[in-house]
Amino acid sequence: MSPAYRSLSSRIVSLWLGLLLLLIRVYAYEKISNETLNALPRPNDDFDIHNGALLSPILRTRVPGTPGSTAVLNHFADFFRTTLPEWTIEVQNSTAKTPTSKGKEVPFRNFIATRDPPWASAGDVERLTLVAHYDSKIEPKGFIGGIDSAAPCAMIMHAMRSIDAALAKKWSAMKEQGLDEPLEDAHGIQVIFLDGEEAFKEWSDTDSLYGARALATHWDDQFYPAMSEFKTPLSSISLFVLLDLLGSKSPTIQSYYETTHWAYQNLAALEKRFKSLKQFKSSSTDSWFIDSGKDGHKLTPMGGIQDDHLPFLAKGVEVLHLIDYAPFKGFPSVWHTIDDDGEHLDTETVEDWGMLVTAFAAEWMELEGYFDHPATIKGRSDQDSAEAEAIRLNKKTEL
The missing domain is CATH 1.20.5 (Single alpha-helices involved in coiled-coils or other helix-helix interfaces)
Incomplete structure (x- = not known):
């Protein structure tokens, strides 16, 4: 041969x-049930632009290397340390010269939070990864970036807080049933808030995506032990879900990649179910996901939309890109203008996105039956949960 x-x-x-x-x-x-969709925690006032615990601290200028950037980074760290203490957090640091830094190195700091099954080593865990950038543009002066991307960061934070207890309950049930072997359903979840997405002067391959390029390279060069299930942190990403430019009314979300179109369609199905249950607050009746009825082979080409997913996509990571972009119309009207602030966010749409991301993560992590609400959990013992988990895993192997 x-x-x-x-x-x-x-x-x-x-x-x-x-x-x-x-x-x-x-x-x-x-799939998760309608009962669970109805009972998922709502953000309540957390997305209030003035006093909301999740969103308001991000609604400030946060150019890389400035005090505003540090304040938002500390907000992320404080949230996970106090609200989600079982999560592992780290900051990946890098530096680079920019067209406006006059030869000086600018620091870029990516925030990473991870929640894995307690029995599994890092190299044996496949992770759903939810991503947004947290930096803001240097121009126009005073730019806040509500949709770009303060609101997406807050949506992810809400989703992780909403599913954390259910994750713990599921993993406890698995351990009770003796299903905590290192390679048995070892699925974790990961959050990345990237720094330096915006160009400092004019978008180019070198003046953009500073944090994403640094992290993708770092993880591609970081190897797990030889006998691990996965070779690198990049290969352990089951799906890289990037949220960007979200928070304007009646968004338009396209599907760009055939291999993740099924995940896009599942997200669209959850949106449809939320609306049928009257659990969305925004008034839009049309689906946000305009490609949900398309065959995966007939998707619109990427069209040149450059974003933080590109360095990861180039290294073989599966990507679901959730960005508000309408054909023949473009990005939301506030994009890269001084009007992209908290006052121009559509609060009801922001809350609906928070619920949708929560449901998607809950479904991906297979958390049906593990949320503490009367319709599904009341009176259910740990042994009942363990037995249900054993039955579910048995069904998964019957292919």
Whole structure:
């Protein structure tokens, strides 16, 4: 067999294995019930632009390397340390010269928070990864960036707080049932708030995505122990969900990647269910997800939208890009203007996004039956939860 033929055969085998894994994942994706959707925690006043515990501290200028950036970074750290103490947090640091730094190195700090099953080592955990950038543009002076991307950061924070107790309950049930082997359903979740997405002068390959480029390179060079399930932190990302420019009324979200179109469609299905249950506050009746009815082979090409996902996509990470962009219309009208502030956010849409991201994460992590609300949990013992988890896992293996 020639080397070229062996190489072709290897690629074909890899392709078939990849398709098989995708089919297994789609098959194993367990929907959450309407009861759970109705009972998911709401953000209440957390998205209030003046006093909201999650959003208001982010609504300030936060150019990399400035006191505003440090204040927002501390807000993230304080939130996870006090509200979600079981999460592991870290800051990945890098520096780079920018077109406006006059030869000086500007610091960029990516915030990373991770929640893994307590029995699993890092190299054996596949993680859903929710991402937004937290920096703001240097111009126009005083730019806040409500949709870009203070609100997306707050949405993710709300979602993680909302599912944390259910995660703990699920993993406790798995341990009770003896299902806490290192490779048994080892799925975790991860949050990344990236620094330096915005250009300092004019968008280019070198003047943009500072934090994303640094983190993707760092994780590509960081190897887990030899016998781990995954080779690097990049390969352990099951899905990289990037939220950007979200918080304006009646958003338009396209699907850009065939391999993650099924996840996009699941998100669209959750939106439809929320609306049918009258659990959305915003008045839009049209679906936000305009490609939900399309075949994955017939998606609109990416169209040149550059964002923090690109360095990860280039290294083989699966991406779901949630960005408000309408064909023939473009980005929301406040994009990169001084009007992109808290006052121009549509609060009801922001809250609906928070609920939708919560439901998507809960469904991905298969948390049905683990939320503390009377319709599903009241009177249910840990043994009942453990037995239910054993039945669910058994069904997942029946392919």
